Structures are given as C-alpha cells and as structure tokens.
Amino acid sequence: MQREYNERISYVKKCMEKKSKLKILLKQTEQDMIREKLLLNKLSEELQKENEDVLKLESSNITSLFYAILGTKEERLEKERQDLLKARLKYDQCKNNVDFLAEESKRIVDELNRIESCESEYEVLLNKKLEAIQLEDKETSEELKKLINRKESMKANIIEIDEAIKAGEEALIAIENTIRELEKSDGWGIADILGGGFTATAVKYGHVDEAGRYAEETSRALGRFKREMSDITIITGTEISIGTFETFSDYFFDGLIYDWVVQSEIGKSLDAVKNTKNQTDKAMSKLYEEKVTEEFMIKQLEDQINHIIENA
Secondary structure (H helix, E strand, C coil): CHHHHHHHHHHHHHHHHHHHHHHHHHHHHHHHHHHHHHHHHHHHHHHHHHHHHHHHHHCCCHHHHHHHHHCCHHHHHHHHHHHHHHHHHHHHHHHHHHHHHHHHHHHHHHHHHHCCCHHHHHHHHHHHHHHHHCCCCHHHHHHHHHHHHHHHHHHHHHHHHHHHHHHHHHHHHHHHHHHHHHHHHHCCCHHHHHHHHHHHHHHHHHHHHHHHHHHHHHHHHHHHHHHHHHHHHHHHCCCCCCHHHHHHHHHHHHHHHHHHHHHCCCHHHHHHHHHHHHHHHHHHHHHHHHHHHHHHHHHHHHHHHHHHHHCC
C-alpha cells in the first residue's frame, strides 16, 4: 500500500510541475508568436517594396531608361534582385515560424487540459501517506511532508532539465548540419564555378540551399531551446547565457545572401554558425552540471526521509 502511495504521489507531483512549466511555456510561445506576426507584417511590406523595385527596373519606364543610358541598369537591377531574394528568404522563414508556434501553442493547451486536476489529487495523496505512516509527532510529520515536497520538486526539475538537454541536442544537430553544408559550399570558389560552368554552380548553390534549410531548422530549434532553458532558470535559479541565439536568423541570413550573391564565399555565415554552436555547447555543459547537482541533492533528501520513517 505504501509503495502505491509513493508511486502515485511521485506521478501527480510530476504532473503539477509539468502544469506549471507548461503555463510558462504557453505564455512565452504566445509572446513569441505575437512578435513573429508583427515581424511578418513588416517583412511582407518590405517584400512587396523590393518586388516593386525590381519590376520598375525591368520595365521600360523613364527611370529604367535613365539607368540604361548611364550603363548602370544591370548593375542596379542585380542589387535590387539581391535585396528581393533576401526579403523573400526572411519572409518565408518568419511565416514558417508563425505556423510552427501556432502548432506548438495548440499542443501545450491540449497537454494542459489532460493534467487539469493534479494539484487537488496530490494534496489528498500526500495526506493519506502521512496518515499511513501513523506519525504521532506533528512537528516530525510536517518536517517529513516538507522533505517529500522538496524531493518530488527536484525530481520534476530533472525532467525539465532533461527536456532542455533534448532540445539542445536537437539544436546542435541542426547547427552541425548547417555547418556541414556551408563547408561543402565554401570549397567551391569563384574559379571553380567559372571553370566548371553550370554543373559547378549548381553544386555550390545546392549546398547553400541545404544550408539555408538547416539554418531555418536551427532557428526554430534554438527558439525551443531558449524557452526550455528559461524554465530551468525559473525552477533552479541558475541563469544560462542564451542571448546570442536571438539574433541567429538575422546575421545568418544577412551574411548568407551577401556571401552567396556578392562574394561567392561562405566564410562570414560559417563563422556565425560556428559561434552559435560554441554558445550552445556552453549552455549544454551548464545543463549537465545542473542535472548532476539536482541528483546529488535528491539522494541527500531521500536519506533524510528514510531516516525519519525508520525512526518514527
């Protein structure tokens, strides 16, 4: 009977901690979605403007003829096309982020609905367990109750840390895939493309396209990792530096377009992604340290609880 109480209490406590975490996660996700929607509106306007600029230069209006006479029309048109490409990439990425966050928000709400009544059940179970132990000393009973609460909270903390570690591992996989494709593309210099014709160009841009796709995955994975680590800061008090993740998409896509279209080199974007990987590795190390600390403290609490029960 005692074992059943222990197992049920542990399960319900985890549900309580999960519920608390999900509420925070839902709020952060909704805030991120609002921010992304505002950004999407702005990017939509920029995309429309860049498209209009290209159309103007491609037409035979006065401005277009003026550039043609000066011999700078093609040069100006090439720049406008570069700006249009950059605007389209950013818009597409932002739209995908909005869709992803909407799905994430729905998933969290559904999960919250499944664990709605966990707090009341936990209180009932904990009281039954204390009655089963039949402690006559009220002071000792209260001490035991506090220790059990602390232990179950720390066990729930470990679950949250494990979820953050999982999110970090997924982010690292996306980052490493991005680095791999950029390094493959970086091997194709201007001389290789000019000498190899269409095939060489297609190979290089194929790697760049793949890198862009993985970079988009990286951006979403880092967003999830950031949200998970925000929970770790709240529940353990340990702050983990994640500031550079917020600007990953901006400096990656800016650098990618510049390197790809203008210089045919990928060095700048590659450095940006490697820097993000270093930051992610450091954050992961902190998470592993935090997990070891929590596990050690749980063992100490279990020893205290067992000692009280044995001597009750």
